[in-house]
Amino acid sequence: MAMYSRLPGSVALITLQNPPVNALSAAVRQGIVDTVQRALKDPKVTSVVICGQNGKFCGGADIREFAGPMLGPPLVPMIHAIEAVDKPVAAAIEGVALGGGLELALGCHYRIAHSKALLGLPEVTLGLLPGAGGSQRLPRLIGLTAALDLITTGRHISAAEALKLGILDQVTDNNVVDQAVEFVRRVAGQPLDSRRLSTLPCPCPPDVDSLLDKAMVKGMEKERDLLTTLFNSGQARALQYAFFSQRVVGKWSLPSGASWDNSAARTISKAAVIGLGTMGRGIVVALALTGISVVAVETQEKQLAEASQAVPAMLQREAGRRSLATPPGVISFSSNLQDVSEVELVIEAVFEDMSLKLQVFRHLTSVCRPGTLLCSNTSGLDIDQLAAVTQSPGLVVGMHFFAPAHVMKLLEVVYGPRSSPEAVATAMQLGKRMGKVSVAVGNCPGFVGNRMLKPYLEQANFLLEEGATPQQVDEALEEFGFPMGVFRMSDLSGLDVGWRIRKEAGLTGPGVESTRTRQGRRYSPLPDQVCEAGRLGQKTGRGWYQYDGPGGRVARSDPWVHIFLEAYRAEHGLVARSIAPEEILERCLYALINEGFNILQDAMAAGPEDIDAIYVFGYGWPRHHGGPMFHAGQVGLGRILERLQHHHHNHPDVPHLKPSTLLRRLVAVGSPPVQTWREFINKERVHSQL
Numbered sequence: 001m002a003m004y005s006r007l008p009g010s011v012a013l014i015t016l017q018n019p020p021v022n023a024l025s026a027a028v029r030q031g032i033v034d035t036v037q038r039a040l041k042d043p044k045v046t047s048v049v050i051c052g053q054n055g056k057f058c059g060g061a062d063i064r065e066f067a068g069p070m071l072g073p074p075l076v077p078m079i080h081a082i083e084a085v086d087k088p089v090a091a092a093i094e095g096v097a098l099g100g101g102l103e104l105a106l107g108c109h110y111r112i113a114h115s116k117a118l119l120g121l122p123e124v125t126l127g128l129l130p131g132a133g134g135s136q137r138l139p140r141l142i143g144l145t146a147a148l149d150l151i152t153t154g155r156h157i158s159a160a161e162a163l164k165l166g167i168l169d170q171v172t173d174n175n176v177v178d179q180a181v182e183f184v185r186r187v188a189g190q191p192l193d194s195r196r197l198s199t200l201p202c203p204c205p206p207d208v209d210s211l212l213d214k215a216m217v218k219g220m221e222k223e224r225d226l227l228t229t230l231f232n233s234g235q236a237r238a239l240q241y242a243f244f245s246q247r248v249v250g251k252w253s254l255p256s257g258a259s260w261d262n263s264a265a266r267t268i269s270k271a272a273v274i275g276l277g278t279m280g281r282g283i284v285v286a287l288a289l290t291g292i293s294v295v296a297v298e299t300q301e302k303q304l305a306e307a308s309q310a311v312p313a314m315l316q317r318e319a320g321r322r323s324l325a326t327p328p329g330v331i332s333f334s335s336n337l338q339d340v341s342e343v344e345l346v347i348e349a350v351f352e353d354m355s356l357k358l359q360v361f362r363h364l365t366s367v368c369r370p371g372t373l374l375c376s377n378t379s380g381l382d383i384d385q386l387a388a389v390t391q392s393p394g395l396v397v398g399m400h401f402f403a404p405a406h407v408m409k410l411l412e413v414v415y416g417p418r419s420s421p422e423a424v425a426t427a428m429q430l431g432k433r434m435g436k437v438s439v440a441v442g443n444c445p446g447f448v449g450n451r452m453l454k455p456y457l458e459q460a461n462f463l464l465e466e467g468a469t470p471q472q473v474d475e476a477l478e479e480f481g482f483p484m485g486v487f488r489m490s491d492l493s494g495l496d497v498g499w500r501i502r503k504e505a506g507l508t509g510p511g512v513e514s515t516r517t518r519q520g521r522r523y524s525p526l527p528d529q530v531c532e533a534g535r536l537g538q539k540t541g542r543g544w545y546q547y548d549g550p551g552g553r554v555a556r557s558d559p560w561v562h563i564f565l566e567a568y569r570a571e572h573g574l575v576a577r578s579i580a581p582e583e584i585l586e587r588c589l590y591a592l593i594n595e596g597f598n599i600l601q602d603a604m605a606a607g608p609e610d611i612d613a614i615y616v617f618g619y620g621w622p623r624h625h626g627g628p629m630f631h632a633g634q635v636g637l638g639r640i641l642e643r644l645q646h647h648h649h650n651h652p653d654v655p656h657l658k659p660s661t662l663l664r665r666l667v668a669v670g671s672p673p674v675q676t677w678r679e680f681i682n683k684e685r686v687h688s689q690l
């Protein structure tokens with residue numbers, strides 16, 4: 001909707017009304033068309049101001065409408081009509097003017113913004129382009145180079161930058177509507193031709209002028225054609241889905257019925273971090289950046305000394321990069337666990353070893369004051385086991401950060417059967433304050449992200465046994481869009497991490513026979529043997545690739561690996577075959593997706609959006625493929641099922657390839673769209689079909 005009011009004197013005020021961001025839904029567009037007409041017809045009105053209610057000008061086109069047929073007045077003629085009005089029209093921009101919101105403002109003759117407003121054309125992040133005249137008006141206003149930067153990056157800019165670029169006519173710290181009203185009163189009666197951006201020539205460097213002249217004349221048409229192509233592309237659908245899945249995960253719910261809207265979070269102002277290795281240091285910085293005071297504890301003196309040098313430098317660097325709303329929290333360093341007694345929340349980030357973590361939790365429960373939340377940054381150990389050694393198991397949750405913890409966007413908040421809604425709500429809210437995408441996940445080995453990674457890694461190793469090279473596997477995955485293939489990623493993370501976990505699980509180590517079947521299923525000892533050869537990845541300068549020494553970053557093919565793989569195959573009587581990239585993708589990705597279905601079936605994730613957000617924000621899943629579960633829907637569930645059946649038939653000793661019951665059920669009911677799976681799963685559960 002858009003509300004029309006006549007202000008004392010001769011100014012008409014049009015207020016966009018569509019909470020929470022006044023997106024340009026069909027009703028809003030209709031409202032704008034009607035109210036602009038009304039202002040035009042009213043002879044007493046000499047000028048017009050357009051603003052948005054509740055401190056937000058406009059968040060752009062209503063993305064929710066993209067999924068269905070376009071109804072209501074189209075955006076492009078609506079903005080053209082505003083530009084053509086012969087009374088001055090000003091946009092009063094507060095909060096945000098993004099996408100179609102900024103395009104609407106560019107159609108107005110003047111733009112006045114509050115100093116805290118953010119402006120931008122983020123369409124590219126949704127797989128679109130500024131298709132409501134933005135690609136044409138912005139370059140005409142600020143020149144080709146600056147406009148291209150904004151359009152191709154989609155970045156949000158401050159009002160100060162927008163003023164400098166020439167997008168805004170005025171910036172104010174006061175009431176922006178009052179300022180805009182005063183402004184249009186002042187300019188009423190002045191000629192408007194030079195303010196109609198779509199009619200102006202584009203200020204280009206002289207050499208490109210002639211080249212672009214023709215293109216500019218046809219610009220609006222070209223914009224429409226390109227937008228139509230993009231609008232119907234799978235990438236745009238995936239990016240729009242990713243936008244919403246990021247928001248859906250904030251509205252968490254647990255199988256117990258506790259959820260974001262019925263659970264109160266505590267606001268944390270003082271926290272502690274135990275263990276100042278790489279993860280612990282990043283967590284300290286992430287907390288301090290939100291203004292929380294942190295007690296950083298490390299019992300090893302050498303590590304403590306290093307951390308107390310490194311952490312303040314990290315904090316300073318990060319604070320310099322962001323414009324912080326509040327000053328960073330104070331960090332105090334200590335080697336004494338007793339010093340955490342006054343904090344409200346503790347995050348344990350010691351070495352990934354259950355007996356060590358149990359020791360820390362026993363200690364914490366005795367030194368912390370009652371009511372302190374105890375969190376573990378474990379990447380897959382049993383939260384319930386940790387909770388069991390504390391006096392208040394309800395106050396224990398997992399907070400699984402991803403390295404580097406002050407940079408990576410993902411946080412898995414792990415609830416155990418005894419975690420209280422308050423503890424989950426507090427960890428989720430704390431994650432949000434740290435700027436993370438926090439996803440609530442159930443307590444199972446590896447939680448969601450690492451649980452799905454297991455079959456993915458496993459298939460990659462099997463492919464090496466069957467004839468592929470690490471490069472071939474990585475190239476297929478990188479071609480799909482991952483920033484790094486599985487072997488490059490393993491070298492970066494350190495091969496000893498998985499090795500230790502496999503040893504703890506009794507899959508390898510002294511006394512375990514070097515066969516290719518362990519615990520009744522196919523097993524590849526390849527990664528264990530690489531570790532046994534002292535090759536632990538980038539940190540040792542050798543892993544699946546070779547590097548320019550320990551800590552090197554550039555991966556090069558290593559003849560040692562090829563000789564090793566040949567010898568391994570010969571030892572086990574395996575005949576190498578040529579493996580196509582399609583098979584690599586199917587085996588790795590479909591095994592991972594299948595585990596995603598198992599996770600949904602086990603209620604370890606509330607819906608496919610949770611899994612997809614985890615993979616996009618934590619594991620480098622290409623955003624333009626939406627996430628593994630969205631991708632499954634795009635490929636077709638029937639196809640995924642058929643290929644899993646095929647691969648499982650060929651490898652019956654690999655349980656991860658056995659199609660999940662949920663996948664079969666979804667195919668049986670006609671492969672409904674991913675947005676409906678959550679409801680389907682809940683119904684199936686009620687009827688005990690899962």
Ligand SMILES: CCCCCCCC/C=C\C/C=C/C(=O)SCCNC(=O)CCNC(=O)[C@H](O)C(C)(C)COP(=O)(O)OP(=O)(O)OC[C@H]1O[C@@H](n2cnc3c(N)ncnc32)[C@H](O)[C@@H]1OP(=O)(O)O
Pocket residue numbers: 020021023059060061062063064070075096098099100101122123126128129130131132227228231244247248
């Ligand atoms: C075949 C040819 C077809 C032609 C069709 C022509 C169509 C026109 C095409 C192109 C022109 C214009 C395109 C666009 O404008 S695309 C949209 C561009 N805008 C954006 O990308 C902004 C997206 N939003 C944000 O970045 C943020 O939401 C924010 C900065 C505005 C506010 O952030 P914050 O305060 O953190 O709140 P949330 O992100 O949590 O959002 C709150 C709430 O609002 C919903 N929401 C936000 N923006 C939109 C939107 N543009 N449309 C619909 N809904 C939106 C968001 O989903 C949250 O909802 P909730 O989870 O239900 O609470």
